[in-house]
Amino acid sequence: xxxxxxxxxxxxxxxxxxxxxxxxxxxxxxxxxxxxxxxxxxxxxxxxxxxxxxxxxxxxxxxxxxxxxxxxxxxxxxxxxxxxxxxxxxxxxxxxxxxxxxxxxxxxxxxxxxxxxxxxxxx
Amino acid sequence: xxxxxxxxxxxxxxxxxxxxxxxxxxxxxxxxxxxxxxxxxxxxxxxxxxxxxxxxxxxxxxxxxxxxxxxxxxxxxxxxxxxxxxxxxxxxxxxxxxxxxxxxxxxxxxxxxxxxxxxxxxxxxxxxxxxxxxxxxxxxxxxxxxxxxxxxxxxxxxxxxxxxxxxxxxxxxxxxxxxxxxxxxxxxxxxxxxxxxxxxxxxxxxxxxxxxxxxxxxxxxxxxxxxxxxxxxxxxxxxxxxxxxxxxxxxxxxxxxxxxxxxxxxxxxxxxxxxxxxxx
Numbered sequence: 001x002x003x004x005x006x007x008x009x010x011x012x013x014x015x016x017x018x019x020x021x022x023x024x025x026x027x028x029x030x031x032x033x034x035x036x037x038x039x040x041x042x043x044x045x046x047x048x049x050x051x052x053x054x055x056x057x058x059x060x061x062x063x064x065x066x067x068x069x070x071x072x073x074x075x076x077x078x079x080x081x082x083x084x085x086x087x088x089x090x091x092x093x094x095x096x097x098x099x100x101x102x103x104x105x106x107x108x109x110x111x112x113x114x115x116x117x118x119x120x121x122x123x
Numbered sequence: 124x125x126x127x128x129x130x131x132x133x134x135x136x137x138x139x140x141x142x143x144x145x146x147x148x149x150x151x152x153x154x155x156x157x158x159x160x161x162x163x164x165x166x167x168x169x170x171x172x173x174x175x176x177x178x179x180x181x182x183x184x185x186x187x188x189x190x191x192x193x194x195x196x197x198x199x200x201x202x203x204x205x206x207x208x209x210x211x212x213x214x215x216x217x218x219x220x221x222x223x224x225x226x227x228x229x230x231x232x233x234x235x236x237x238x239x240x241x242x243x244x245x246x247x248x249x250x251x252x253x254x255x256x257x258x259x260x261x262x263x264x265x266x267x268x269x270x271x272x273x274x275x276x277x278x279x280x281x282x283x284x285x286x287x288x289x290x291x292x293x294x295x296x297x298x299x300x301x302x303x304x305x306x307x308x309x310x311x312x313x314x315x316x317x318x319x320x321x322x323x324x325x326x327x328x329x330x331x332x333x334x335x336x337x338x339x340x341x342x343x344x345x346x347x348x349x350x351x352x353x354x355x356x357x358x359x360x361x362x363x364x365x366x367x368x369x370x371x372x373x374x375x376x377x378x379x380x381x382x383x384x385x386x387x388x389x390x391x392x393x394x395x396x397x398x399x400x401x402x403x
Contacts (some may be wrong), residue, residue: 036338043336050329051348057322058312058370060352068333071343097376101350112168
């Protein structure tokens with residue numbers, strides 16, 4: 001799991017990543033000590049869960065990635081079946097497509113499940 | 124208030140200071156109800172100094188300032204309470220009241236809207252909001268009569284126009300505009316979709332949860348959220364007082380749809396940049 005996070009953090013724009021349980025407790029992390037990442041991750045999971053719950057109502061089905069873009073940063077969250085969430089923090093300029101692909105690959109490796117088809121193929 | 128009462132009050136203040144720390148707010152409020160302003164101020168000031176992170180203490184302090192006619196100090200205290208506890212409906216209602224007393228009706232209405240969003244059954248906020256809105260048209264009427272100013276106003280864009288423009292994009296399956304209170308105002312996620320109202324309400328709740336997250340606040344105001352599912356992607360963008368929800372094909376790059384969504388947000392909110400009008 002640690003290796004997955006280290007690999008994920010090599011994606012341009014990513015500044016740290018964590019695996020967080022459904023209740024917000026940190027299972028594994030690879031972030032700078034200066035960042036209060038556990039608190040941020042716990043709140044990110046709460047927000048991501050709220051947005052992910054819109055899947056059925058909007059007709060897109062069960063959510064497999066959630067991206068939260070703010071003015072000065074970006075949060076990526078991917079649910080890990082039976083474990084919790086994979087969360088990554090990026091700077092505002094992080095490229096969404098490559099990070100989502102890296103997140104899905106890391107999530108598949110952690111859970112041992114095959115990811116769904118890529119999202120970012122041009123129409 | 125006679126000298127005897129002041130002395131009695133000060134003695135009581137000394138006794139109450141040794142009470143459990145969070146009881147000071149109730150004690151101060153009791154003094155306030157009894158019109159013992161000096162005692163209320165003394166107890167409350169001591170309390171908030173000892174427990175600066177206790178929001179009800181700042182709320183009572185604001186009430187005391189307000190009672191003394193110190194509206195600016197009252198505003199500062201209640202804003203501190205909101206900073207500590209952003210979901211406190213009473214604090215937002217009190218802020219609305221303080222702003223109304225200062226004549227700032229627009230900001231008051233915004234604060235009261237927030238109070239009612241958090242607690243729709245708040246009777247004080249309901250009444251104050253009615254008063255704030257009752258007086259607004261009379262004040263705005265003369266300005267609206269001046270042609271030169273009318274010309275300078277930005278052209279309003281209807282929610283329906285923006286929703287239609289988004290739906291016309293290739294790969295977009297549905298677009299919905301909603302108020303920040305979660306009421307769908309235009310567009311649809313798909314013809315005959317019975318979930319639009321529920322979706323708008325849930326999206327508004329999700330956006331509010333994000334905006335109230337203090338830790339995520341270090342990244343600045345929310346701009347948009349994107350959720351990918353097995354049958355498509357949903358983008359929820361903040362347009363100031365409104366939300367723009369767009370459902371796109373799973374295969375579509377977000378980079379193609381986000382600029383269009385952000386343009387819609389700018390048009391709806393009249394802002395120069397999306398996401399810069401986060402709520403207070």
